[in-house]
Amino acid sequence: NAGVTQTPKFQVLKTGQSMTLQCAQDMNHEYMSWYRQDPGMGLRLIHYSVGAGITDQGEVPNGYNVSRSTTEDFPLRLLSAAPSQTSVYFCASSPHSGTSGGAYEQFFGPGTRLTVL
Amino acid sequence: LAKTTQPISMDSYEGQEVNITCSHNNIATNDYITWYQQFPSQGPRFIIQGYKTKVTNEVASLFIPADRKSSTLSLPRVSLSDTAVYYCLVRGSARQLTFGSGTQLTVLP
Numbered sequence: 406n407a408g409v410t411q412t413p414k415f416q417v418l419k420t421g422q423s424m425t426l427q428c429a430q431d432m433n434h435e436y437m438s439w440y441r442q443d444p445g446m447g448l449r450l451i452h453y454s455v456g457a458g459i460t461d462q463g464e465v466p467n468g469y470n471v472s473r474s475t476t477e478d479f480p481l482r483l484l485s486a487a488p489s490q491t492s493v494y495f496c497a498s499s500p501h502s503g504t505s506g507g508a509y510e511q512f513f514g515p516g517t518r519l520t521v522l
Numbered sequence: 523l524a525k526t527t528q529p530i531s532m533d534s535y536e537g538q539e540v541n542i543t544c545s546h547n548n549i550a551t552n553d554y555i556t557w558y559q560q561f562p563s564q565g566p567r568f569i570i571q572g573y574k575t576k577v578t579n580e581v582a583s584l585f586i587p588a589d590r591k592s593s594t595l596s597l598p599r600v601s602l603s604d605t606a607v608y609y610c611l612v613r614g615s616a617r618q619l620t621f622g623s624g625t626q627l628t629v630l631p
Contacts (some may be wrong), residue, residue, distance in 0.1 A: 409565075440621070447609060448622035449568065464620070495565045511619065513565025 406431050409514035411496050417520045418486040426481040426517050428496030436509070437479040438463070439471065441492040442516075448495060454479055484506040486521045493518050526610045531626040540597040542625050544610030547591050555586060557592045558609045562626070566609060571593070597627075605629045 412427045430437065438453035439462075450463030454473040468490060470482040479498075483490060497511040527545040530567070538588040545557070553611045554573050570577055577598035583596040597604060607624040 437620075445623075447623045449621070450619065497565070510568040510571070511566075515565070516563070516565055 408432065409496055409498050409512050411494075411514040413517060414515065415518050416452060416475070417522065418483070419522050422483075422486050424483050424486065425445050426477045426496075427485075428479050428481065428514060430479075430498040431477065432498060432500075432511070433511070434498035434500050434512075435476070436468060436511075437473065437503060438497050438499075438511070439469070439479070439499065440495045441465065441490075442495060444493050451481065451494075477479055477500045483519075487522045491519060491521045526612055527558075528610050528622060528625045530609075530623065533628050533630060534600055535630050536601055536617070540604075540627060540629075541555060542595045542599050542608055542610075542627065543592060544595070545609070546612045547593050549590050549612050553590075555580070555584065555590075556611045556619075557584065557595045558611065558621075559589045560607045560609065566621075569608075571591075595620050600627075600629045602629050602631060607611045 409430045435456050439451040440448035442450055443450045451465055451469050452463055452471040454460045457473050457476050460471050461471055473479050494517045495518050496514040499509045499511045501509050554571055556571040558588050559569050560566040570579055570582050570584045572586050575587050577584045585594045598610040605628050607626050609624040611619050613619055
């Protein structure tokens with residue numbers, strides 16, 4: 406299994422441009438999520454999905470859209486890039502969302518380093 | 523969601539046991555405590571999870587007192603490769619993981 410894959414690894418955008426960060430997992434996991442990590446900081450949750458067709462907002466959703474048309478893919482769209490969105494973006498997946506309590510192990514991708522000029 | 527507090531940084535020497543304590547005063551009844559490790563330029567990696575008392579795996583031990591308001595991650599005989607940021611998370615049924623700033627552990631030779 407490849408696990409969680411993310412593309413691209415690096416990206417430079419100009420302010421106002423849009424782009425999609427790709428995330429895919431081959432473990433048939435129900436739960437997928439996107440985080441951003443700013444320098445010297447912890448991860449902050451942007452959006453998450455508990456299954457195909459279901460998405461919800463996390464802690465910092467503004468400026469980002471997501472969709473989950475298949476179990477495997479969970480792309481993150483930047484609608485109009487801003488310098489404040491310069492960050493490292495991590496996608497993660499987990500077998501379940503843990504709705505009845507408990508935290509299932511999350512598997513993280515290698516990250517996408519995004520710079521917005 | 524319960525907030526966690528942990529030391530910003532810790533130093534240790536190779537071969538020593540390292541204990542990192544996390545405070546989570548507002549932990550809810552159905553919350554579990556999970557620890558992740560993150561190396562530079564990599565995504566976090568799951569280390570251990572527990573609900574109460576003690577949990578041990580091949581990498582670490584997790585000690586949780588009866589009131590569950592804190593927890594301690596114990597790394598036995600650390601090596602240079604254990605230098606990383608360690609995150610303590612508390613999560614219940616909210617479907618969200620909240621990462622704090624973590625603890626930067628530096629293992630010295």
